[in-house]
Amino acid sequence: MRYLPHTDEDIRNMFDAIGVKDFEELFMTVPKSCRYDKEMALPEPKTEWDLDRYMAEIQSMMKITPDHTVLIGAGRYQHYIPSSIPSVLGRSEFLTAYTPYQPEMAQGTLQGLFEYQTLTARLLGVDVANASMYDGASALAEALLMGLRVARKKNRVAMSAAIHPHFREVVRTYLRPTEFEIIELPFSEDGRTDFSSLADEEDLAAVAVQSPNFFGVVEDMEAAAEAIHQAGALYVGSFSEPMAFGLLKNPGDAGADIVCGEGQSFGMPSSFGGPGLGMFGCKNKYVRNLPGRLVGETTDLDGNRGYVLTLATREQHIRREKATSNICSNQGICTITAAMYMASLGGTGFRKLARLNYDKSEYLKRGLQDAGGDLCFSSPTYNEFVIEFKDDFGPVQKRLMEQKIVAGLSLAKYYPGFDNRYLFCVTETASKEVLDTVISEVKK
Amino acid sequence: MRNGPGNSGLIMDEPLLWEKGKKGRNGMSISASDVPEAPIADELCGEGPDFPDLSEVEVVRHYTRLSQWNFGVDTGMYPLGSCTMKYNPKINEKHAAAEVFTAAHPMLDDEYCQGTLRIIYELQNYLAEITGLDAVSVQPAAGAHGEMAGMLIFEAYHQSKGGKKRTKILMPDTAHGTNPASAALCGYKPVPIKTGTRGILKVDEIRELMDEETAGIMITNPNTLGLFEENIREIADIVHGKGGLVYGDGANMNAIMGIVDLKRCGVDVLHLNLHKTFSTPHGGGGPGAGPVCVVKELEKFLPTPRVEFDGSVYRTEGDRPDSIGRMHGFHGNYGVLIRAFSYILTMGAEYLKKASQYAVLNASYVKVKLKDYLHLPFDRPCMHEAVFSDKKQQEHKVSTLDMAKRLMDCGYHPPTIYFPLVVSGAIMIEPTETESLEELDVFIDVFRQIAAEAESDPELLHSSPHRFKVKRLDETQAARNPCLRG
Incomplete structure (x- = not known):
């Protein structure tokens, strides 16, 4: 077996050195009653050739192929990934390293993370960003838990019903064994969160609002900040499409105390939902309550600049049960990927690409309305929007699928009364030709 | 200069x-726009x-x-204890990068995703078979995430049984730091259990501490001293007798594949680290994957959604009202799951078992060859890792940290240091099965030489490392005046 270098002779020599006669004796501390008493029932070992064939068979079961244009976002966005990213970040010095516990031999990872923290903090308008959480959904749950830690005595959190339904489910899972109560804020007819009930709420530690929200609607974040702060709570600014902040105001500048969201858009493929990364940051005054790893700058014995993991007293290997979170492994290489993507775009390119996404999605939004679809929410949107069709949209979707276009996500199972409503997403990867095809099929 | x-x-x-x-x-290239510029209100725009x-x-x-300042498994031996830094096969990368998988969108209906769902389904089954447990969810995104899923399952189980709320959990002092943190997130107060003189848990102590206010116990087996918890079955019986559950931290699964049946040990819930035992690269901190495996009785509590198969179609299952709910936005770190799947299919039962045998063989060999040079606090048969300390070198004012830094100059990633906490100045060596005998012999020679240098030239060790881009970094300064961004 090519991964196992031991020859029979090596094994015999090692047995002799250890002073055992066989593997049975080597494992003498494992009682008989704990032993695996049969062979594991797994397929026979496959050669690379056999495995290639097996995987090819599984691949052939996929009806959606890379040449489809997927006009669905909802937390996973099809953006172009420059070849430089997988090529350079596939380098095994990055890929096959562990967490940088020995900083002198992990400066590549550490400087890469420090740069990610910096670019992320700048993008999101916060003082500090950590070195990632698992994903946007778990980041939101951790943000609300952090809000509860900061507020100490308060017992309730609120989240907008226009946050991604899966994100909200994860929040409920995380808070399930606690005494904390979650309330949901409704959204108005314009698709924005309705904060009018906040004035009557008490005991709120934090309020989470996603912008652009699940419907693609850009929230009035300044108004949100005002209403939330008025209620004495921390504003948690969530997102699933950070590309938006190349064009739109970011949550930090709008007044969010904690920001968190999904960063898959930055150089990572959809990959059936993972890995991506949870981007997470906050104002400086809350940094001691921040979950997750942080990299900081320092100097070496000669006074040269270098980077180390820092403020570890927040973390579980020192604080154990009093840690700010249990997170240990995070999204590592995905974090560096996001940084390399942001660096490749640059400030100028970021704005240009964010604008291109906006223009393309607006083009389809206008086109579908002209074709007879109703725009469900009147507020401005970014990349995604909801259209209601009078007639059954199923046959149109089917025709488009035959032309390798995956058009629109049915919202029926996510919101009651949304039976004929579809969430569309357009990024720079959709050509005008594809968008025109969708529009003309709807018109038919 | x-x-x-x-x-x-x-x-x-x-x-x-x-x-x-x-x-x-x-x-990066950005295409010219082929659509008209759309109007946007100024007040929405940022800079x-x-x-x-x-x-x-x-x-x-x-x-x-940057990459050239890093050290990975492909660079050299990386005996970081408890992290199982084995070789990460390249074929796994190829399959994970297959465009049809990377393009798969997780919000599409099942009929469009039969291939990606099949991999999840088969992986669930393989992991169940390897652990001996009955049901698996691959959703947790890392080991600690799997632990949290496990603790949520504990909580849901006890709630379903009714009775007085259980508020405590037994926590051996050899536990990974994530264990108490995960338990605390679920409202359990860890009750510390001291390691016995043999380095393993004592049955009597568990009998004394386990009561009906205690949810159960979290056991890492082999434990973080690299020793097999020989009394695990008896301990499990005591915990079960008081209505509690047994959690197994599977971080050290690499020692026991095909050798130990977790169900026969009495374990009810176990998480695996696919980025350790199942060869997926750790990426300098992630992404990992921490599937959670349970016995039949707890299956209904597993995170949702899982994948089922009716003989012709793979489906993400519908509502499971007892489930603890969703742990991740989608299906976890799917790309990591493909790599582990590829690894299991490459290895089969035969070579997975051999991997565990050789992992233990390698650690035992290093232990025997170094124990005259480094203090060995528990001189007993070890499993996949051996824990030494700096007791001998402290006489020359040389610490574990000094030796670790010196090892770096000699071309090795250091072992895990200062963990487990029960051993002062711990040096935890896990060679893994993918290191050859020659490689181990050189590593042993180097470590012996460093032990000699600790006596003859302690200053060399204090000032190490010398051969990197930076010399020893000041971690205290970093924490005192945090500079977390530029």
Whole structure:
């Protein structure tokens, strides 16, 4: 077996050195009653050739192929990934390293993370960003838990019903064994969160609002900040499409105390939902309550600049049960990927690409309305929007699928009364030709 | 003295991203717009991020140079205890990168995703078979995430049984730091259990501490001293007798595949670290994957959604009202799951068992060969890792940290240090099965030489490392005056 270098002779020599006669004796501390008493029932070992064939068979079961244009976002966005990213970040010095516990031999990872923290903090308008959480959904749950830690005595959190339904489910899972109560804020007819009930709420530690929200609607974040702060709570600014902040105001500048969201858009493929990364940051005054790893700058014995993991007293290997979170492994290489993507775009390119996404999605939004679809929410949107069709949209979707276009996500199972409503997403990867095809099929 | 871009030889200096570039450059192609510009209200717009503008070659050189300051398993032996830094096969990368998988969108209906769902389904079954447990969810994104899923299952189970709320959990002092943190997130107060003189748990102590207010116990087996918890079955019986559950931290599964049946040990819930035992690369911190495996009785509590198969169609299951709910936005770190799947299919039952046998063989060999040079606090048969301490070297005022830094100069990633906490100045060596006998022999020689240097030249060790881009870094300063961004 090519991964196992031991020859029979090596094994015999090692047995002799250890002073055992066989593997049975080597494992003498494992009682008989704990032993695996049969062979594991797994397929026979496959050669690379056999495995290639097996995987090819599984691949052939996929009806959606890379040449489809997927006009669905909802937390996973099809953006172009420059070849430089997988090529350079596939380098095994990055890929096959562990967490940088020995900083002198992990400066590549550490400087890469420090740069990610910096670019992320700048993008999101916060003082500090950590070195990632698992994903946007778990980041939101951790943000609300952090809000509860900061507020100490308060017992309730609120989240907008226009946050991604899966994100909200994860929040409920995380808070399930606690005494904390979650309330949901409704959204108005314009698709924005309705904060009018906040004035009557008490005991709120934090309020989470996603912008652009699940419907693609850009929230009035300044108004949100005002209403939330008025209620004495921390504003948690969530997102699933950070590309938006190349064009739109970011949550930090709008007044969010904690920001968190999904960063898959930055150089990572959809990959059936993972890995991506949870981007997470906050104002400086809350940094001691921040979950997750942080990299900081320092100097070496000669006074040269270098980077180390820092403020570890927040973390579980020192604080154990009093840690700010249990997170240990995070999204590592995905974090560096996001940084390399942001660096490749640059400030100028970021704005240009964010604008291109906006223009393309607006083009389809206008086109579908002209074709007879109703725009469900009147507020401005970014990349995604909801259209209601009078007639059954199923046959149109089917025709488009035959032309390798995956058009629109049915919202029926996510919101009651949304039976004929579809969430569309357009990024720079959709050509005008594809968008025109969708529009003309709807018109038919 | 620094000359030009080089620091020493091929180790290049490289500034921070924003210390490079010029406005107007770009490092990736953006197509010209083929649609009209759409109006947007000024009050919505921000200024865009303050990022540097760099060309593609600047970005590529930047990250290439950074990579050269790193050490990975492909660079050399990485005996970081409890982290199972085995070789990460390249074929796994190829399959994970298959475009049809990377393009798969997780919000599409099942009929469009039969291939991706099949991999999840088969992986669930394989992991059940390997652990001996009955049902698996692959959703947790890392080991600690799997632990949390496990603790949520504990909580849901006890709630379903009714009775007085259980508030405590038994926590051996050899537990990974994530264990108490995960338990605390679920409202359990850890009750510490001291390691016995043999380095393993004592049955009597468990009998004394386990009561009907205690949810159960979290056991890492083999434990973080590298020793098999021989009394696990008896301990499990005591815990079960008081209505509690047994959690197994599977971080050390690499010692026992095909050798130990977790169900026969009495374990009810176990998480695996696919980035340890199942060879997926750790990426300098992630992404990992931490599937959670349970006995039949707890299946209904597993995170949702899982994948089921009716003989012809793979489906993400519908509502399971008893489930603890969703742990991740989608299906967890799916790309990591493909790699582990590819590994299991490559290894089969035969070589997975051999991997565990050789992992234990390698650790036992290193233990025997180093125990005259380093203090061995528990001189008993070890499993996949051996834990030493710096007791002998402390006589010369040389610490574990000094030896670790010196090892780096000799071309090795150091072992895990100062963990487990029960051993002062711990040095935890886990060679893994993918190191050859010759490699181990060189490593042993080097460590023996360092032990000699601790006596003859302690200053050399105090000032190590010398051969990297930076010398020893000041971690205290970093924490005292945090500089967390540029």
